Every structure is written in structure tokens, then in C-alpha cells.
Amino acid sequence: MNNPSLPWQEIHHVLLDMDGTLLDRHFDDTFFLETVPHFYAQRHAISLEEARHRTMEAYMQNQGTLEWYDLDYWSRKLELDIPLLKEHVAHLIQVRPTVLPFLQALREGPWRVHLVTNAHAQSLALKMSRTPIGNYFDSITSSHELGRAKEDPLFWPLLQDHINFDPPHTLLVDDSEPVLTAAAAFGLGYLVHMAAPSSSLPPVYSQHFPSTSDFSCLMPVTKGG
Numbered sequence: 001m002n003n004p005s006l007p008w009q010e011i012h013h014v015l016l017d018m019d020g021t022l023l024d025r026h027f028d029d030t031f032f033l034e035t036v037p038h039f040y041a042q043r044h045a046i047s048l049e050e051a052r053h054r055t056m057e058a059y060m061q062n063q064g065t066l067e068w069y070d071l072d073y074w075s076r077k078l079e080l081d082i083p084l085l086k087e088h089v090a091h092l093i094q095v096r097p098t099v100l101p102f103l104q105a106l107r108e109g110p111w112r113v114h115l116v117t118n119a120h121a122q123s124l125a126l127k128m129s130r131t132p133i134g135n136y137f138d139s140i141t142s143s144h145e146l147g148r149a150k151e152d153p154l155f156w157p158l159l160q161d162h163i164n165f166d167p168p169h170t171l172l173v174d175d176s177e178p179v180l181t182a183a184a185a186f187g188l189g190y191l192v193h194m195a196a197p198s199s200s201l202p203p204v205y206s207q208h209f210p211s212t213s214d215f216s217c218l219m220p221v222t223k224g225g
């Protein structure tokens with residue numbers, strides 16, 4: 001894999017994704033691929049196999065859209081109380097290894113640090129209550145506030161108006177290549193792909209962006225540091 005070395009003196013703003021980047025996506029995968037089909041099968045009195053098939057089909061139709069991340073949408077569509085079901089597997093919400101030292105180092109440096117997520121307000125609140133990461137940011141933005149998903153090129157000017165970052169001096173770390181591609185098109189200077197979003201899957205490195213599976217490779221250094 002490549003080991004991104006970043007010119008930290010050139011970087012003023014750091015934008016960080018949440019699920020699959022700072023937090024282990026094992027939680028989200030387990031929730032959507034195991035928990036939801038299980039309760040969907042019960043609710044609709046069908047086999048688990050049929051429930052897996054129907055939920056997967058519904059997911060595929062909404063990938064990359066804001067609906068995909070909207071728990072109210074899924075509650076209506078699947079006729080399940082999705083936020084309540086999330087509590088069933090909330091013990092799986094984990095900060096990825098080496099993330100907290102990375103966030104601490106950013107906090108101690110000159111950088112403005114922003115959490116920028118597609119997570120819905122309820123998911124965000126659940127994850128903030130289950131992990132300490134919320135203490136490390138200058139701002140937290142859910143794309144639902146801005147009305148566009150991060151994969152959408154129109155998201156990026158809206159975010160710039162919202163948190164006032166300077167694209168050429170901004171770093172984004174995200175596990176989604178479509179998101180990194182949209183951010184690159186808007187002119188973000190530094191893009192890093194997180195290659196190991198889930199602790200239960202092997203890393204898959206990007207062919208298009210500097211890519212790492214470990215935040216210790218990204219530890220910031222100040223001038224002379």
C-alpha cells in the first residue's frame with residue numbers, strides 16, 4: 001500500500017468522515033445485513049432468506065442518496081423502528097484503533113477539525129453518546145442539514161458556505177471513493193482514502209487516492225516537529 005505523507009504546514013482544515021473512517025463500520029454492516037433482515041422477516045412473517053433478498057434490493061435502489069442514510073425513510077419503507085433496532089447492536093459501535101491519538105494530536109495543533117458525515121441525526125447522536133470522538137471537533141455537520149449527500153458534487157459548495165474552509169488547504173479522510181472523487185472535483189487539496197472501514201473485512205486500498213488502513217501513518221507534524 002502507499003503511505004500518505006502529508007505536508008501538514010500547508011493544511012489548515014481537516015475534514016473527517018465518521019462511519020468506516022473514525023468508527024468501525026462493522027456496526028453498520030451488522031445492523032443492515034443481519035439485524036434489519038432478522039426483524040424484517042419477523043415483522044412481515046417471511047423467511048430470513050427472503051428478508052435478506054428484499055432488504056438488499058431496497059438498499060441497492062438507494063445507494064449514494066440521502067435516503068440511504070435517513071433512518072426515518074427506512075423506518076417507513078421497511079415498517080420497522082430503525083432507531084430502536086440500532087440500540088440492539090449499539091455495543092458494536094467502536095472507535096477504530098489509533099484514531100484517538102490522531103484526534104488528540106490534531107486538537108493540540110493549529111488545525112481546524114470538522115466531522116463531516118452522511119449519518120442521520122439519530123445515528124450521529126447514538127454514536128456521539130457511545131464514543132468520545134465528539135470532544136475533538138470544531139464543528140460537526142451531517143449532510144442531512146445541507147440537503148445533499150457527500151457523494152453529490154453540489155454538497156461541497158454548501159459545506160464551504162457552512163463551515164468556511166479553504167479547499168486547497170483542506171484535507172479530507174474518508175472511506176468512500178465516490179465522496180473523495182466529489183471532493184477532488186471541488187478542489188480539495190489533500191485526500192486520503194481509509195482502506196479498512198470494517199474490522200471484520202480485509203483492507204482494500206484505493207487505486208486512485210493515497211490510501212491507508214491506519215491513522216498512525218497520518219500523525220500530524222508541526223513545523224520542525
Ligand SMILES: [Mg+2]
Pocket residue numbers: 017018019020021174175176
Ligand atoms: Mg464512511
